[in-house]
Amino acid sequence: MKKKLISLISTVLLVSSGFAAWAAGTPNSSIIHIALTAPITGDYAEYGNNFKHSVEMAIDEINANGGVLNKKFELSVGDSKGDPKESAMLAQKWTSDSTIVAQIGDFTSTCCMAAQPIYNRAGMIQLSPTASHTKFASGSKWSFSVYGSQYWEQPVMAALAVDKLKFKNMALLYINNDWGVDTQKSFKENFEKRGGKIVATESYFQGETDFNAVLTKLKEFKPDALFLATMYNDGALISKQREKMSWNLPVIGASALYSPQLIQLGGTAVNGIYSNVSFFAKDPDPRIQAYVSTFEKKFGNTPNFAAALAYDCVYILADAIKRAGSVDRNAVRDALASSKDFKGLAGSITFTAERNAIKTYKPVQVINGEFQLVE
Amino acid sequence: MNTFMAMPLKRNQTPFWIGAVVLVLAVPGLLGGSDYLIQIATMMALYVVLASSLNLIIGFTGMYSLGHGAFYGIGAYTSAILAINLDWTFWVTMPIAGILTALVGAFLGLATLRLRQTFLVFGTLAFGEIVRILIMNWPSLTRGPMGIPGIPPPSILGFELVSSTQYYYLILVFAILMVFLIFRLYHSRVGRAWVAIREDEIAASSMGISVFGYKVLAFTIACLIAGLAGAFYAHFITFISADQFGMNESFLILTMVALGGTGSIIGPIIGALILIIIPEAFRFLAEYRMVLYGALLILVIVVKPEGLAGVKGLFAPASGARRFSFLRSGFSAECEKVEGAK
Numbered sequence: 001m002k003k004k005l006i007s008l009i010s011t012v013l014l015v016s017s018g019f020a021a022w023a024a025g026t027p028n029s030s031i032i033h034i035a036l037t038a039p040i041t042g043d044y045a046e047y048g049n050n051f052k053h054s055v056e057m058a059i060d061e062i063n064a065n066g067g068v069l070n071k072k073f074e075l076s077v078g079d080s081k082g083d084p085k086e087s088a089m090l091a092q093k094w095t096s097d098s099t100i101v102a103q104i105g106d107f108t109s110t111c112c113m114a115a116q117p118i119y120n121r122a123g124m125i126q127l128s129p130t131a132s133h134t135k136f137a138s139g140s141k142w143s144f145s146v147y148g149s150q151y152w153e154q155p156v157m158a159a160l161a162v163d164k165l166k167f168k169n170m171a172l173l174y175i176n177n178d179w180g181v182d183t184q185k186s187f188k189e190n191f192e193k194r195g196g197k198i199v200a201t202e203s204y205f206q207g208e209t210d211f212n213a214v215l216t217k218l219k220e221f222k223p224d225a226l227f228l229a230t231m232y233n234d235g236a237l238i239s240k241q242r243e244k245m246s247w248n249l250p251v252i253g254a255s256a257l258y259s260p261q262l263i264q265l266g267g268t269a270v271n272g273i274y275s276n277v278s279f280f281a282k283d284p285d286p287r288i289q290a291y292v293s294t295f296e297k298k299f300g301n302t303p304n305f306a307a308a309l310a311y312d313c314v315y316i317l318a319d320a321i322k323r324a325g326s327v328d329r330n331a332v333r334d335a336l337a338s339s340k341d342f343k344g345l346a347g348s349i350t351f352t353a354e355r356n357a358i359k360t361y362k363p364v365q366v367i368n369g370e371f372q373l374v375e
Numbered sequence: 376m377n378t379f380m381a382m383p384l385k386r387n388q389t390p391f392w393i394g395a396v397v398l399v400l401a402v403p404g405l406l407g408g409s410d411y412l413i414q415i416a417t418m419m420a421l422y423v424v425l426a427s428s429l430n431l432i433i434g435f436t437g438m439y440s441l442g443h444g445a446f447y448g449i450g451a452y453t454s455a456i457l458a459i460n461l462d463w464t465f466w467v468t469m470p471i472a473g474i475l476t477a478l479v480g481a482f483l484g485l486a487t488l489r490l491r492q493t494f495l496v497f498g499t500l501a502f503g504e505i506v507r508i509l510i511m512n513w514p515s516l517t518r519g520p521m522g523i524p525g526i527p528p529p530s531i532l533g534f535e536l537v538s539s540t541q542y543y544y545l546i547l548v549f550a551i552l553m554v555f556l557i558f559r560l561y562h563s564r565v566g567r568a569w570v571a572i573r574e575d576e577i578a579a580s581s582m583g584i585s586v587f588g589y590k591v592l593a594f595t596i597a598c599l600i601a602g603l604a605g606a607f608y609a610h611f612i613t614f615i616s617a618d619q620f621g622m623n624e625s626f627l628i629l630t631m632v633a634l635g636g637t638g639s640i641i642g643p644i645i646g647a648l649i650l651i652i653i654p655e656a657f658r659f660l661a662e663y664r665m666v667l668y669g670a671l672l673i674l675v676i677v678v679k680p681e682g683l684a685g686v687k688g689l690f691a692p693a694s695g696a697r698r699f700s701f702l703r704s705g706f707s708a709e710c711e712k713v714e715g716a717k
Contacts, residue, residue: 084614084619085418086654089415089418092414116614176511178522180520181520205508
């Protein structure tokens with residue numbers, strides 16, 4: 001018993017003294033220290049690594065051009081694994097460090113929302129490239145989302161479905177999480193407003209791989225087209241199983257389907273799928289072309305929308321710091337909130353009073369194994 | 376139960392307990408007031424409670440449970456829903472959360488504890504999934520996949536506990552109370568009965584111990600504590616969603632118990648401390664930190680299958696078998712195959 005207690009006490013002592021030594025750094029007036037929280041490992045690793053690559057690239061570019069306010073950017077990266085607990089832990093880590101000006105991240109809404117109270121208490125900018133939960137940005141004056149809400153994405157898809165493709169009866173399939181629920185709801189509202197009719201709605205849970213049952217159910221309603229509120233990996237799997245059932249119908253989906261992985265995983269089954277993007281890698285815009293070719297050269301893959309949004313986050317932050325004229329957290333926050341028509345790679349960004357970005361979207365379609373803009 | 380709390384602490388132990396308590400009370404000071412480190416310490420204290428409560432089931436009574444994350448979740452959701460919808464204070468919602476979780480645990484125990492070994496593992500695993508799916512599909516009560524944001528922090532005499540240090544002390548007091556409760560239970564007649572059941576059910580029942588009754592009791596108390604821990608977590612993190620209480624959570628708690636050692640008081644505490652600290656301490660390894668985590672677990676299972684400070688191993692070979700013997704036999708079988716192929 002004695003031995004055990006002594007070992008416990010020494011463990012606690014060792015751990016805490018080690019930690020104390022490893023606490024916050026010292027301020028340095030010639031750098032702007034920012035933090036990135038991203039799922040570098042785990043289920044969302046593709047997005048997390050896209051975040052990391054893009055943010056590093058943007059920072060290198062800004063530093064190579066002399067930095068902002070004659071200061072160079074410095075980045076600390078934390079891996080949240082897509083786990084809300086770890087995201088909150090990282091939030092404490094970043095806010096404990098007085099040198100950090102702002103935080104970019106996390107990827108999922110649940111991670112962002114678990115960390116939100118901590119950033120709010122500490123007064124640190126929480127700039128998420130992809131958080132889409134409707135209650136996220138409005139939850140704290142320090143939280144910003146550049147993703148743009150489903151409210152601005154789905155009207156484009158509903159217009160495409162009704163006006164251009166002339167669909168009347170549609171079926172919905174969505175992933176049962178915060179994002180999926182919001183997305184399908186928003187599409188339904190917009191589609192019905194334009195006179196369409198949703199004849200069937202089904203959902204599934206994250207991690208499910210057999211969609212035959214839900215697809216068979218939806219097929220019975222004989223819809224003109226299917227709307228998918230899913231991530232690209234599920235979208236590919238659903239399309240393959242739909243092809244196997246030889247159920248051929250037009251498919252349109254949320255912007256989350258837009259990834260090169262959709263075509264790699266889905267093969268011919270995903271041909272003809274409509275999606276929409278705020279960022280399109282083959283956009284002829286020279287700025288986008290410069291970004292895409294540098295990214296491809298450096299990391300060997302084409303950047304996805306998450307990468308472009310993370311890239312925009314760095315630049316809009318740099319822009320806010322420039323306009324604020326200092327790295328004071330309050331001044332930068334106010335400058336960021338007043339960002340207007342900021343020309344990002346993924347559309348221009350204006351923040352609403354609730355710090356959600358108003359964005360523009362372009363419909364795309366998979367044609368012969370490649371995404372192309374829909375005229 | 377009449378001897379519960381009747382066993383006196385041995386005199387020579389008391390100073391050490393006091394020393395340990397003083398030490399953990401001083402942690403925020405030692406950490407230099409860094410909120411990040413205090414958050415880690417808070418999570419450690421919380422997981423000490425969770426691992427210790429699971430140890431009641433696994434270590435003391437020799438049953439298996441892979442549904443502990445679900446009980447933790449039930450406690451968190453109960454407290455959060457009561458606090459938000461009815462505006463009740465934490466000091467009312469927390470005990471209700473504990474009691475409700477205990478009731479659910481007792482009910483599950485009555486239904487499944489006649490199962491043995493792997494069958495009980497599957498029973499509890501299935502229950503864990505049922506709870507997660509129920510939370511996801513009951514949006515009118517749980518807000519479904521949207522989660523519950525804005526859970527109010529607890530307050531004492533109108534003073535809200537919002538700073539990390541205040542919350543650390545709150546959870547610390549809770550953890551000390553719970554570990555002390557478990558310690559006293561272990562050394563009471565009830566605890567002796569649990570250990571007797573763990574060692575040999577037939578012998579225990581022939582001595583007049585109601586095996587099933589004591590099993591249900593162990594399960595219920597473990598669930599009560601997990602439910603209370605859930606309430607503390609919900610009001611600490613202030614945002615809960617179903618994915619925070621899934622299978623991974625159950626596995627994490629089980630791993631803590633298995634790593635630290637089953638059947639002892641100190642084992643789960645050590646397990647919780649180590650498994651919270653490792654992913655944080657090895658952040659500099661980036662993608663490789665979880666590899667290290669896995670390697671450490673395998674190392675412990677191979678070298679010390681009863682856990683670092685356990686008395687009865689989850690992965691221990693059957694009694695009488697020599698340590699490493701399973702490795703050796705596997706190795707020699709491989710050798711024979713190679714020889715045969717030649």
